[in-house]
Amino acid sequence: MQRDPSDYKKMAHDPYCLEERIISDLQAVMKKDPNLEEFDVVPVTEAKNRSPIIHISHNLGIEVWCVKTVFMYCYENSFKLDPMWKKEYLRLERYTRVALLLNPNIATLWNTRKRLIANHLLDGDCDFLISKLVLSQKPKCVEALSHRRWLLQQVSLDPQWVETELSLCDRLSSRMKCNYHAWSHRQWVYSQSLKLQGFNLNLWASEFEISDVWTKFHLSDHSGWHYRKFLLDHFRQNLGKIEQNMDIARKVLGDSTGTATSSQLYMNLLNEELQKNQDLILSFNAHETLWYYRRFLLQAGTIDHSESLFIEKCCNPAKSNCNSANNVDAIQMRYLEHHRRWLSDFCL
Amino acid sequence: MKSSSFKLSKHWTEEEALIIRKLPKELLLRVFSFLDIVSLCRCAQVAKYWNILALDGSNWQYIDLFSFQRDVEVVVVENIAKRCGGFLKQLSLKGCQSVGDSAMRTFSQHCNNIEDLNLNQCKRITDSTCLALSRHCVKLQRLNLSSCPAITDQALKALADGCPQLVYIDLSWCDLVSQNGVEVLAKGCPGLMTFHCRGCILIGDDALTHLARFCSRLHTVNIQGCLEVTDVGVARLARSCPEMRYLCLSGCGHLTDATLSSLSQHCPQLATLEVARCSLFTDIGFQALARNCHLLKRMDLEECVLITDAALSYLAAGCPRLEKLSLSHCELITDDGIRSVGTSPCAAEHLAVLELDNCPLITDAALDNLISCHSLQRIELYDCQLITRAGIRRLRSYLPNVRVHAYFAPVTPPPSVGGSRQRYCRCCIIL
Numbered sequence: 001m002q003r004d005p006s007d008y009k010k011m012a013h014d015p016y017c018l019e020e021r022i023i024s025d026l027q028a029v030m031k032k033d034p035n036l037e038e039f040d041v042v043p044v045t046e047a048k049n050r051s052p053i054i055h056i057s058h059n060l061g062i063e064v065w066c067v068k069t070v071f072m073y074c075y076e077n078s079f080k081l082d083p084m085w086k087k088e089y090l091r092l093e094r095y096t097r098v099a100l101l102l103n104p105n106i107a108t109l110w111n112t113r114k115r116l117i118a119n120h121l122l123d124g125d126c127d128f129l130i131s132k133l134v135l136s137q138k139p140k141c142v143e144a145l146s147h148r149r150w151l152l153q154q155v156s157l158d159p160q161w162v163e164t165e166l167s168l169c170d171r172l173s174s175r176m177k178c179n180y181h182a183w184s185h186r187q188w189v190y191s192q193s194l195k196l197q198g199f200n201l202n203l204w205a206s207e208f209e210i211s212d213v214w215t216k217f218h219l220s221d222h223s224g225w226h227y228r229k230f231l232l233d234h235f236r237q238n239l240g241k242i243e244q245n246m247d248i249a250r251k252v253l254g255d256s257t258g259t260a261t262s263s264q265l266y267m268n269l270l271n272e273e274l275q276k277n278q279d280l281i282l283s284f285n286a287h288e289t290l291w292y293y294r295r296f297l298l299q300a301g302t303i304d305h306s307e308s309l310f311i312e313k314c315c316n317p318a319k320s321n322c323n324s325a326n327n328v329d330a331i332q333m334r335y336l337e338h339h340r341r342w343l344s345d346f347c348l
Numbered sequence: 349m350k351s352s353s354f355k356l357s358k359h360w361t362e363e364e365a366l367i368i369r370k371l372p373k374e375l376l377l378r379v380f381s382f383l384d385i386v387s388l389c390r391c392a393q394v395a396k397y398w399n400i401l402a403l404d405g406s407n408w409q410y411i412d413l414f415s416f417q418r419d420v421e422v423v424v425v426e427n428i429a430k431r432c433g434g435f436l437k438q439l440s441l442k443g444c445q446s447v448g449d450s451a452m453r454t455f456s457q458h459c460n461n462i463e464d465l466n467l468n469q470c471k472r473i474t475d476s477t478c479l480a481l482s483r484h485c486v487k488l489q490r491l492n493l494s495s496c497p498a499i500t501d502q503a504l505k506a507l508a509d510g511c512p513q514l515v516y517i518d519l520s521w522c523d524l525v526s527q528n529g530v531e532v533l534a535k536g537c538p539g540l541m542t543f544h545c546r547g548c549i550l551i552g553d554d555a556l557t558h559l560a561r562f563c564s565r566l567h568t569v570n571i572q573g574c575l576e577v578t579d580v581g582v583a584r585l586a587r588s589c590p591e592m593r594y595l596c597l598s599g600c601g602h603l604t605d606a607t608l609s610s611l612s613q614h615c616p617q618l619a620t621l622e623v624a625r626c627s628l629f630t631d632i633g634f635q636a637l638a639r640n641c642h643l644l645k646r647m648d649l650e651e652c653v654l655i656t657d658a659a660l661s662y663l664a665a666g667c668p669r670l671e672k673l674s675l676s677h678c679e680l681i682t683d684d685g686i687r688s689v690g691t692s693p694c695a696a697e698h699l700a701v702l703e704l705d706n707c708p709l710i711t712d713a714a715l716d717n718l719i720s721c722h723s724l725q726r727i728e729l730y731d732c733q734l735i736t737r738a739g740i741r742r743l744r745s746y747l748p749n750v751r752v753h754a755y756f757a758p759v760t761p762p763p764s765v766g767g768s769r770q771r772y773c774r775c776c777i778i779l
Contacts, residue, residue: 016753021730049735049754065757119418 019073022066023098025053029060030129036060039101039133041067060133067102074099078109089121097130100144104134110147117154124155132168139175145185152192162203165189173214173224183223187230199238201245205252207231219280219287229296232269236300239263270301278310286331291339303347311340368397380407405435417443425451429458440466442492448472449480456480464490468518471496478503482510489513494520494544501529508536515539520546520570527555534562542568546596549574553581560588570596572622578602583610593617598624598648605633612640619643624650624674634659638666645669650676650703657685668694674703676728681707686714696720705730705753712739719746729754 014020030036035058042054042061052063062070074095081092093116096109104110116122128151131144138144152161166189172182190207193200211228218224235242242249242262249265259265277294284290298307314336368376380401383391385408392402408431413420425447429436436459441447447470456462456477462485467473473496481488488511493499499522507514514537519525525548534540540563545551551574559566566589571577577600586592592615597603603626611618618641623629629652637644644667649655655678663670665688673689675681686704689695699721704710711734718724724747729735732754740752 014751016726016728016751018753018755018758021753022755047737047756049729049731049733049756051731051755066755069758121418 019070022052022070023094025051026098029053029055033058036133038136040137071099071102089116093122100130101133104138104141104144107143110143114150124151127151135172139172140179140181142181145181149188162189162193178221180223183227186227199241201249201252219284220289222289225289225293236266267301270297273297288335291335295342307343376401377404377406385411403431405432408432409435410438412440413444414440414442420444421446422451426454429455433458434461436462438464441470442466442468445471449474449476452477453480456484460484461487463487466492467496468492469495474498475500475502479506482506487513490516492518493522494518496522500524501526504529504533508532512537516542518544519548520544523549526550530555531558534558538562539565541565544570546570546572552576553578556581556585560584564588567591568594572596573599579604579606582607586610586614590614591617594620596622597626598622600626604628605630608633609636612636616640617643620646622648624648627651627653630654631656631658635662638662642666643669646672648674649678650674652678656680657682660685661688664688664692669698671698672701675707676703677706679708682709683711683714687717690717690721696722698723700725703728704732707732712736715739715743724750726751
């Protein structure tokens with residue numbers, strides 16, 4: 001028998017039906033193993049009278065045949081039940097949980113859960129697990145990330161939370177390239193930790209190091225470079241605090257030249273970055289991100305005539321390759337032209 | 349023109365207002381008594397007179413605040429107590445976690461005639477609530493204290509002293525309650541008929557012995573998860589409570605067949621028996637049970653892993669009224685056992701629910717034996733991996749209204765073939 005969508009609305013609540021059973025199976029696994037790592041839909045072809053919930057070494061799977069029916073059931077019921085109708089909040093929690101696991105892009109359902117949590121009908125811990133599982137399947141799911149941010153603001157945080165969130169961001173950005181949402185989540189986590197604990201040079205340095213490695217391997221990822229810019233900005237905003245701990249700062253940044261002031265330290269950093277950037281631009285053709293980052297560095301530091309020397313340097317190897325009429329070089333030339341124009345505008 | 353319409357409407361409202369004035373107060377109160385508490389609160393905001401009528405204590409004899417559990421504050425309970433006074437007979441504060449002892453003290457001072465009080469999950473309640481109840485509420489008959497973890501034996505002593513009319517008490521998950529408290533309670537309230545103490549881990553054979561000694565009218569007992577209980581305690585309880593109709597022993601893992609045979613000897617009225625996870629029960633025990641307890645209607649045998657088809661054939665022969673039978677995780681059950689249940693003389697009439705999930709030996713042949721059970725409403729087959737879609741379809745063709753639950757996707761019917769084209773072909777044949 002086929003169920004047309006309106007059927008789900010009419011369906012009376014039957015606590016023993018297939019969908020309910022699968023939901024309870026899923027819930028049992030999530031309760032039994034709070035350290036679940038990943039969630040995904042498993043393709044199977046054979047039809048067997050066996051639970052479609054698969055649980056293998058902290059990984060959760062659901063067989064594909066039941067996804068449609070379970071999702072429709074949960075979705076319809078989530079909208080049918082009123083979050084303020086307190087007798088039914090437990091059912092509502094079940095349905096929104098499964099519906100969101102199967103399709104996390106429904107902001108309304110995340111908001112339903114927020115309402116339940118805000119009314120103290122629901123504990124926030126479970127939502128951390130759900131959003132983590134969702135993100136393991138869909139690393140770019142912005143709804144899950146924003147729900148996580150909301151949760152972090154609501155519930156009492158354990159001291160490990162920064163570490164957990166940063167490692168989550170690591171995982172997300174490596175799972176899917178150019179993951180803007182993961183990087184902006186990282187920014188939020190970093191700023192939030194500043195707000196709660198004050199500026200921590202060690203955290204800054206480790207983040208700076210991580211972003212160094214990341215950007216080296218992902219030259220074209222705007223978000224990664226943007227995060228680096230964000231970190232440098234933060235360094236500049238906290239020069240006063242760094243000034244008070246120059247010894248530590250020198251040690252953390254591996255500066256052995258005996259820099260006296262924090263602003264000098266900052267300039268050194270910028271120059272180092274500029275040098276690295278120059279090497280990258282010269283060795284890898286046509287990455288617009290590098291040029292953008294360079295402009296930021298120039299803007300943050302000082303521009304002197306060495307920049308025109310750099311432009312010269314870029315032109316020369318390009319000219320020598322001109323004969324091969326390489327397409328990539330044409331793009332590189334265009335970026336160079338942009339840069340030159342920007343430079344003249346900026347100096348004006 | 350304007351003025352006349354104004355006059356008309358004014359006249360009209362006056363007349364309506366007269367209706368509420370015309371009737372005597374008793375009748376008006378009678379009208380109001382049909383409203384639920386939400387409507388009453390709305391009415392109370394209409395006018396002064398309505399307020400008096402709506403908040404009259406006689407309308408507030410039965411109050412269930414479960415839907416407002418998160419909003420009920422201490423003041424609410426105190427105000428209700430003051431307003432209702434002696435009128436209040438039944439109050440449910442289930443899940444009202446902010447309610448504490450002070451509110452309940454005020455409550456028991458004002459509402460002396462309370463008969464039925466539900467304090468399920470009022471986690472702040474302690475013994476002093478029960479002290480207050482025992483001092484002021486002599487008429488208390490039914491008390492639900494489940495999931496109030498602060499309750500101790502002191503509370504039971506107080507109840508035994510002050511509330512001798514108690515017939516129903518629920519102490520589930522009050523895990524500080526021990527046999528001493530139960531002893532005093534049983535002595536003080538000999539009329540006790542219903543006793544629930546799910547998950548009270550301190551309760552063992554001694555407590556059951558005391559219950560058996562003093563409360564011979566018990567007919568509903570639930571000791572799910574009281575791990576200390578053994579055959580001795582249940583045997584004593586069975587011997588002195590011949591009217592036992594409902595007994596839940598789920599999770600009491602020490603019980604053996606001796607329990608079942610003593611139930612069989614002394615409790616012929618037994619209608620519901622839940623023995624989930626009593627994994628020492630064997631066929632012999634159920635043979636004894638089926639010999640005398642012919643009125644059994646509902647049985648939960650989940651995870652009684654030792655029982656085989658023999659137990660089912662005894663039950664099929666001895667318990668003709670069986671309506672609901674749960675055999676989940678009984679892994680030795682085969683098609684033969686289901687055949688004896690399905691083809692037993694009265695199964696056709698009564699059997700409504702059959703739970704067979706996680707019985708790995710069940711095959712489609714078992715379903716074929718159930719086709720004569722016309723009352724069957726629901727059958728659970730989750731994780732019975734030898735069951736096929738074809739078997740379920742066959743059962744459905746005999747029993748179209750049965751709800752068969754298995755891990756199979758809802759079947760989509762074959763796409764309907766374009767009707768017009770078919771007709772065209774038939775035309776061709778005719779021509």
